[in-house]
Every structure is written in C-alpha cells, then in structure tokens.
Amino acid sequence: MKILLAEHRGFCYGVERAVAMARGCADRPGKAATLGPIIHNPQLVARLAAEGVGTVDNLDDIKGDTVIIRSHGAPPETYRQAAAKNLTVVDATCPHVRKAQTAARDLREKGYRVAVVGERGHPEVNSIVAWAGDGTVVIETEEEAAGLPAVPRLGIVSQTTFPPGRFDGIVDILKTGAADIQVNKTICTATEQRQQAAVDLAARVDVMVVVGGRGSANTTRLAQLCQEAGSRVYHIETAAELDPEWFRGAEAAGITAGASTPEWVIEEVYRKMQEFDQAMEQEIRQIEKGSI
Ligand code: F3S
Numbered sequence: 043m044k045i046l047l048a049e050h051r052g053f054c055y056g057v058e059r060a061v062a063m064a065r066g067c068a069d070r071p072g073k074a075a076t077l078g079p080i081i082h083n084p085q086l087v088a089r090l091a092a093e094g095v096g097t098v099d100n101l102d103d104i105k106g107d108t109v110i111i112r113s114h115g116a117p118p119e120t121y122r123q124a125a126a127k128n129l130t131v132v133d134a135t136c137p138h139v140r141k142a143q144t145a146a147r148d149l150r151e152k153g154y155r156v157a158v159v160g161e162r163g164h165p166e167v168n169s170i171v172a173w174a175g176d177g178t179v180v181i182e183t184e185e186e187a188a189g190l191p192a193v194p195r196l197g198i199v200s201q202t203t204f205p206p207g208r209f210d211g212i213v214d215i216l217k218t219g220a221a222d223i224q225v226n227k228t229i230c231t232a233t234e235q236r237q238q239a240a241v242d243l244a245a246r247v248d249v250m251v252v253v254g255g256r257g258s259a260n261t262t263r264l265a266q267l268c269q270e271a272g273s274r275v276y277h278i279e280t281a282a283e284l285d286p287e288w289f290r291g292a293e294a295a296g297i298t299a300g301a302s303t304p305e306w307v308i309e310e311v312y313r314k315m316q317e318f319d320q321a322m323e324q325e326i327r328q329i330e331k332g333s334i
Pocket residue numbers: 054055056057113136137138139202203230231232233301
C-alpha cells in the first residue's frame with residue numbers, strides 16, 4: 043500500500059506562532075495560562091500544561107500574572123478586563139484573524155451593518171462579531187443570506203477558515219439586498235491550500251486518514267471535503283485510534299491534518315500505517331506460502 047502525505051497539512055503559520063508564543067511563556071518567572079485551549083488539539087494542550095502553561099476558561103481563574111490570547115483572537119472586552127486585573131497580555135491572535143477583526147470594526151465605524159460569514163459560535167467568529175459591535179449578524183448558509191432583511195449599507199467579512207466557494211455564493215446573494223456593499227474576503231490561504239491538497243489527495247487514494255482534534259472545525263471540514271471527493275475517510279485524533287482493517291485491500295492511503303495538528307502526531311500516524319502495511323504484506327506472503 044502506498045502511503046501519501048498531503049502536500050499542505052498540519053500547523054499553519056498562525057498556529058505555529060501561537061504555540062511558540064505560549065511555549066515562550068513557560069520560561070517566564072510568573073505563571074501564564076491561555077484563555078481557552080491555545081488550539082483545538084488536546085495532545086498539544088496537555089503537552090503545554092506539562093510545561094507549565096495551563097488553560098483557563100475565564101480570566102477570574104488565572105492564578106499567575108499573564109494571559110495568553112489564542113490564535114482565534116478575543117473580544118475587546120477581554121483586553122479591558124485583563125488590563126483591569128493587571129495581567130500581562132501575550133497576544134497570539136493570528137494576524138489574519140486580526141485583519142478580519144479590524145476590518146469588521148472599521149466597517150462598523152464607517153456606518154455599515156456588518157455581516158460575518160462564518161460558523162456561528164466559533165470562537166474566531168465570536169471575536170470578530172465582538173470587534174464589530176452591536177447589530178452584527180453571522181451568516182452561515184445561503185438560506186440565511188437570502189433571509190437577511192435589506193439594508194442600505196452592508197459590510198462583509200469572513201471567518202478565516204470559511205470555504206472560499208461558499209463565501210462567494212453567500213456574497214452573491216447578499217449583494218442583491220444592499221445598495222452599497224463592501225466585501226472583505228478575509229480567508230487565509232493556509233486553509234485553501236490544506237483543503238485543495240486534501241481534495242487532490244483524496245481523489246487519488248482509497249482511504250483518507252484525517253488527523254486532528256474532534257473539536258477542530260478546520261479538521262472536520264477537511265474530512266468532509268475528502269468524503270465529497272469520493273474517498274473513504276477516517277477522522278482520528280491520534281495514531282492509537284487507527285484500525286488495520288481500514289486499509290485491508292487498499293492500494294493507496296492518504297494522510298492529511300488540520301491546521302492545529304502537531305507534526306509529531308502526523309508522524310506517529312504515518313509510522314503506524316507503515317507498520318500495518320508491513321504486517322499485511324507479511325500476512326499475504328504467508329498465505330502465498332500456504333503457512334496460514
Ligand atoms: Fe491564522 Fe490561517 Fe492559521 S487564520 S491561525 S494562518 S488557518
């Protein structure tokens with residue numbers, strides 16, 4: 043069985059940067075904690091905790107003197123509260139997310155009603171909405187776009203990980219409801235690259251293994267796209283979940299991973315699949331020799 047890795051996979055620039063910033067805090071004298079998991083990957087979160095950088099859900103729970111804002115970003119209110127508590131803020135907001143936040147805020151200041159095209163409830167979308175302020179709407183589907191009451195001025199920004207094709211479709215619908223429309227396609231290329239590489243690979247293999255946290259929206263999306271490309275797909279968090287039966291009879295298997303999946307987790311998956319393959323080849327040789 044051929045085992046192929048997607049050309050673009052795993053940590054993106056923003057996550058790499060955020061993890062490095064969080065790791066850097068482990069060596070500081072005061073204790074630091076991330077506000078929410080730094081990324082949607084339980085293995086990495088556990089590793090960071092072992093290094094001394096824990097996770098809190100609320101600023102009130104911080105025992106040390108430093109709060110790390112994760113790559114998804116945070117609402118302006120979080121920065122105000124951190125300042126009121128005299129906390130040092132290590133801001134690991136991905137620059138692409140920051141761009142979406144400031145675009146949303148600027149549109150609102152210019153008098154546009156802001157629509158954030160993205161997944162409702164996702165922490166990044168929540169942060170963009172908070173930067174844009176009251177009256178901001180989240181649009182997740184074409185139906186929601188069609189149902190949005192007409193406004194004279196509409197400003198649109200996107201969740202950075204939103205599929206570009208779906209964004210364009212939604213924008214086409216929104217364009218019919220406003221005389222003055224400003225579109226900021228704040229989608230980052232890391233997502234597009236990973237999605238395209240995953241789809242290309244899924245079309246060439248029998249089985250796709252998508253590695254990443256179950257809570258990671260971009261990993262789940264990769265799995266969906268691979269399925270749509272016609273591949274049998276397994277979404278796993280670690281190599282321990284792999285089952286040799288998934289690969290029985292497969293000529294080629296592919297591996298991809300979400301933007302929050304560390305390279306060491308991908309390597310473990312690759313090695314385990316190689317072991318399965320060697321065991322299967324041995325089994326076939328024994329059958330051919332008639333010893334099974
Ligand atoms: Fe940033 Fe894009 Fe990654 S927005 S966190 S570089 S997926």
